[in-house]
Every structure is written in C-alpha cells, then in structure tokens.
Amino acid sequence: MIDSHAHIYCDAFDDDRDQVIARARETGVRHIIMPNENLESLLRLKAVRDAYGDYVSLTIGLHPEDVDGDFASKLATMHKMLADEPWVAVGEVGIDLYWDKTWREQQLEALDTQLHWCVEKDIPFIMHCRDGLDECLWVLDNFDGPLPRGVFHSFTGTVQDVEAVRRHGDFYFGVNGIVTFKKSAVKEILPVVGLDRLLLETDSPYLAPVPNRGKRNESANIPHICRFVAEQLGVPVETVSEATDRNVADLFRIEL
Numbered sequence: 539m540i541d542s543h544a545h546i547y548c549d550a551f552d553d554d555r556d557q558v559i560a561r562a563r564e565t566g567v568r569h570i571i572m573p574n575e576n577l578e579s580l581l582r583l584k585a586v587r588d589a590y591g592d593y594v595s596l597t598i599g600l601h602p603e604d605v606d607g608d609f610a611s612k613l614a615t616m617h618k619m620l621a622d623e624p625w626v627a628v629g630e631v632g633i634d635l636y637w638d639k640t641w642r643e644q645q646l647e648a649l650d651t652q653l654h655w656c657v658e659k660d661i662p663f664i665m666h667c668r669d670g671l672d673e674c675l676w677v678l679d680n681f682d683g684p685l686p687r688g689v690f691h692s693f694t695g696t697v698q699d700v701e702a703v704r705r706h707g708d709f710y711f712g713v714n715g716i717v718t719f720k721k722s723a724v725k726e727i728l729p730v731v732g733l734d735r736l737l738l739e740t741d742s743p744y745l746a747p748v749p750n751r752g753k754r755n756e757s758a759n760i761p762h763i764c765r766f767v768a769e770q771l772g773v774p775v776e777t778v779s780e781a782t783d784r785n786v787a788d789l790f791r792i793e794l
C-alpha cells in the first residue's frame with residue numbers, strides 16, 4: 539500500500555515523526571508521497587526526505603489557499619527550483635473557494651501556470667479542488683495544448699462529477715478517510731472510478747478514517763481505507779492494494 543498524499547512534514551508530526559513512519563512501515567505502507575503547500579513547506583519536505591530517503595517522494599507546487607496578491611513572485615521562485623530535485627508531481631495545486639473567494643482569479647491563473655510546469659517536466663499534477671470543480675474544469679478547458687496527466691486528490695464529488703472530469707482527460711481519483719464516514723457518498727463513485735484509476739491517500743494529519751475518525755491522521759491508517767474500498771467493491775484487500783500501488787507507480791513514474 540502507498541499513501542499517495544500525506545503532509546507528514548507538517549508540525550503536527552514534529553514530536554513523533556520517527557514513530558509515525560515506523561508505524562506506517564509496520565502496517566505495510568511501502569511509500570509516502572508528500573504534497574507541497576508553499577515556499578516554507580518545501581524546506582520541511584526536503585528535511586523529511588533527508589531523514590527518510592527513498593521512503594518518501596517530493597512534489598512542488600503552490601496550494602490554492604496560499605495563492606494571494608503575491609502569487610506571481612511565489613510561483614517565479616518555485617519555477618526556478620523545478621530542476622533542483624526529482625519532483626514526482628506538481629502539487630498540490632487547484633482551486634479552493636471554501637473559506638475565501640478573494641483570490642479566485644489569481645487561483646485560476648496560478649493553476650494554469652502550474653499545469654504548464656507539468657508539461658515542461660513531464661510530471662503529473664495533484665489537484666486539490668474544494669468548492670471549485672467548475673473552476674478547475676474551466677482551467678482545463680482553456681489550457682493551451684495537450685493536458686498533463688494527474689490525480690484529483692481527496693475527490694468527494696458525485697458520479698456526475700467523475701464523468702465531468704473524465705470529459706477532460708483520463709485522470710486518477712484519490713480517495714481518503716472520507717469514504718469511510720457514515721454519511722459520505724464517496725463510496726458510490728468507487729465502481730465508476732474503477733480500480734485502475736483509484737489512488738489511496740490519508741491527507742494526514744486531517745480526515746482520519748473510521749475507526750480513528752477525529753484523531754490525528756497518519757499513514758498507518760491506509761489499511762483501514764484499503765479494506766473499506768475492498769469491501770465496497772467486493773474484492774480481496776490485496777486486489778485493491780496491488781491495483782492502487784500500480785496506479786501510483788504508473789502516474790508518478792516511481793519504481794517500487
């Protein structure tokens with residue numbers, strides 16, 4: 539199993555990161571992909587990579603909630619760093635209008651710019667899209683040239699939303715602990731997404747799955763999500779873990 543989206547570099551793990559990584563390994567999580575947020579967090583990602591080596595992969599990108607009036611200079615700084623590391627993706631990028639719509643236009647532009655980085659580096663995007671699916675799809679519609687590959691992480695849309703995304707390209711969908719929540723309808727998209735386009739993620743430290751809902755989330759919770767998905771699809775757990783590992787290897791071009 540692979541945790542395709544975990545913020546294990548954030549300060550919520552500063553006191554016990556060694557144990558968090560050890561627990562992940564013990565439960566069978568073989569790799570963790572760390573999505574970036576901003577310029578400051580890039581330093582944290584690198585420090586975690588220096589400590590845990592090949593067990594983690596790095597991505598680069600400006601999170602939509604970090605897009606503000608200064609976004610162009612932040613992006614210029616990041617763009618200069620594209621050659622610095624073997625980044626496996628541009629992310630997380632996207633649109634988030636949940637708390638604040640002030641920087642909507644800037645979010646659209648930042649997303650478009652960063653999708654071009656994917657093309658430039660031939661790496662996928664990790665799309666964060668909260669109260670902004672229409673905007674994300676508008677950016678994809680208006681993209682100049684062929685679109686890069688990518689994943690819509692923490693996807694909580696409907697079957698119709700999956701179909702709308704697919705009209706733009708053959709993308710992957712990341713599912714996390716939300717799928718295990720009693721009132722969540724995410725389970726309904728599982729058969730439509732299918733095992734060959736599904737990624738497992740925790741989005742740690744947020745969104746811990748049942749039975750650990752409400753606690754700090756960590757990568758060792760991936761088996762709970764994997765098991766739930768397997769039950770929903772009526773297949774063995776190994777079928778889900780093997781398929782989703784293969785998807786990560788294919789999308790991010792990671793050798794496992």
Ligand SMILES: [Zn+2]
Pocket residue numbers: 543545573630741
């Ligand atoms: Zn995230």
